[in-house]
Amino acid sequence: MASSTYKIYHVHSMDSRQFLEDYMSDKPDMVFGEDTLKFPIECLAKTFSMGHIKGDILIDLSFGSFVHHLYAASEFFKHIIVLKVSDRCILELKRWLDSRTGAFDWGHATQLHVDIYGSSDELEDKEGKVRSAAQHIIKCNPEKENMTHPIVLPPADCIISAWFLNSISKDQDDYIRYLRKISGLLKPGGHLLLIGALEITYYTVGKDKFCALTYDEDFARKALVGEGFVIDDCKIRKRTAVSDLSDYKAFIFIAAHKGEKI
Template sequence: MMDSSPHKLYHVHGFDSRQFLEHYCSDKPDMGFGDDILKFPIENLREVLSVGHINGDILIDLSVGSFIHHLYSASEFFKNIIVLKANNRCIMELKRWVDERTGAFYWGHTSTLLKERENSDHFEDKEEKLRSAIQHVVKCDLEKENMTEPLVLPPADCVISVWLLDAISKDQDDYIRYLRKFSRLLNPAGHLLLIGVLDATYYTVGKYKFYSFTYDEDFARKALVGEGFIIDYCNVQERTAVSDITDYKAMIFIAAHKEK
C-alpha cells in the first residue's frame, strides 16, 4: 500500500538506493523501464560523445540514485570522473560496485545493450575502465554555494546529470537555481549533458512516493538558454514503460555548451 503522506523529496528525505535500482534498472523480466531508463541514456550518450567534440580530463556526474550505466560511454572520453551524491546510501551503493564488493548491484544486463551498439565482446574491459575512471565519490550538500565544501573541485570539462534536477526542484525557480549551480562547476567552454523526465509528478521507491518537478521540453530549453548555454542536441522519446510507480510522459536528453 502506498504511503498517504505528502510526497517526499530525494535530497531531503533520501531513499533506499537498492530498491530504487531494483524498481528502475534491474534485469528482472517484469522491470518495464529498460527502453526508457537504460537504453535511452546509453544510446543518446553514445550518439553525442562519438562525434568527438565532448571530451577532456574531468567529468562531474550529478545524478539521482546510484546509476552507473550512463557513464560507460563517458569513461571512453574523459580521464577522470568525479561523482557527487547527496545521499549516503547512494554513496555506499555506488562504492560497493566500484570496489567490486559482495552484494553490489548487478549491471551485467547492460552489457547486451553496449555489445549491440558497439559490436564488441569486451564489456568487462569497459566495466574495469569505468571503475578506474571514477576517481572520487564525494558527498555534497546541494544547498551550499560550494556543494562540496570545504573541498573545492577543479573546473570540469563536462557535467552530466540524470534525473537529479527533476528530483530536487520544487518549482521553476528551483530548477533554474540548481541548474546555475551545476553550471558553475564547468570551465568556460564546458559541456552539460542533461537527462530527465517530462510531465512527471512522482516516482515510487519502496512504499514511498517521491516528488518530481513537472516541466516540458520548452521550459528545459529556455532554462538552458537563459543560463548562457547553446543547445547542440535534443532528443525526446515518448514513454514506453507500462507501470504506475511513476507517471512521467517522456524522456529528454539535452547536450549543450557554455558560450565563451
C-alpha cells in the same frame, strides 16, 4: 510539485538499491528498460562517439546510484568525479565500484552498451574503465553555495546530470537556481549532458512516494539558454513503460555547451 506528503530525494532517505531493482534491473517484471536503460545509453554513446566532448575531468551529478550512463564517458575522460547527495547512494555505488559481494549486477546494461557501441570484444573492459575513472565520490549538498564544501572542485570539461534536477527542484525557479550552480562547475565552453523526465509529478521507491518537478521541453530549452548554454542536440523519448510506479510522460536528453550568459 506533488502532494506535500511525498518525500523529497535530497532531504529524505531513499532506498537506492530498491530503486535500481525497480527501474534499472533485468528482472522480467522491470518494464522501464527502453526508457531508463536504452535511451540514455543510446544518446550518450552517440554524443561521445562524435569525438568533440573529451578532456581531463567529467563530473557526474545524477540521481540515485546507477552507472550505465558513464560507460561511454569513460572512453573519453580519465577522471570522473561523482557527486551524491546521500550516504546510502554512495555506499551502493562504492559496493559496485569496489566489486564487492552483493553489488548490483550491471551486466545487462553493459551488454546493451556494447551492442549499441559495436565493441563486443571489450565487454569486461567497459565496467573496468568506469571503475578506474570514477575514483572520486563526494557527498554534496545542493543547498550550499559550494555544493561540495569544504572541497573546491576543479572546473570540469563536461558534466552529466541525469534525473537530478527533477528530483531536487520544488518549482521552476529552483530548477534554474540549481542549473546555475551546475553551470558554475563547468569550464567556459564546457559541455553539459542533461537527462530529465518530462511532465512527471512523482516516482515510487518501495513504500515511499517522492515528489518530482514537472516541466516540458520548452521550459528545459529556455532554462538552458537563459543560463548561457548553447543547445547542440535534443532528443525526446516518449514513455513506453506501463506502470504506476511513476507518472512521467517522456524522457529528454539535451547536449549543450557553456557560452556567454545573456
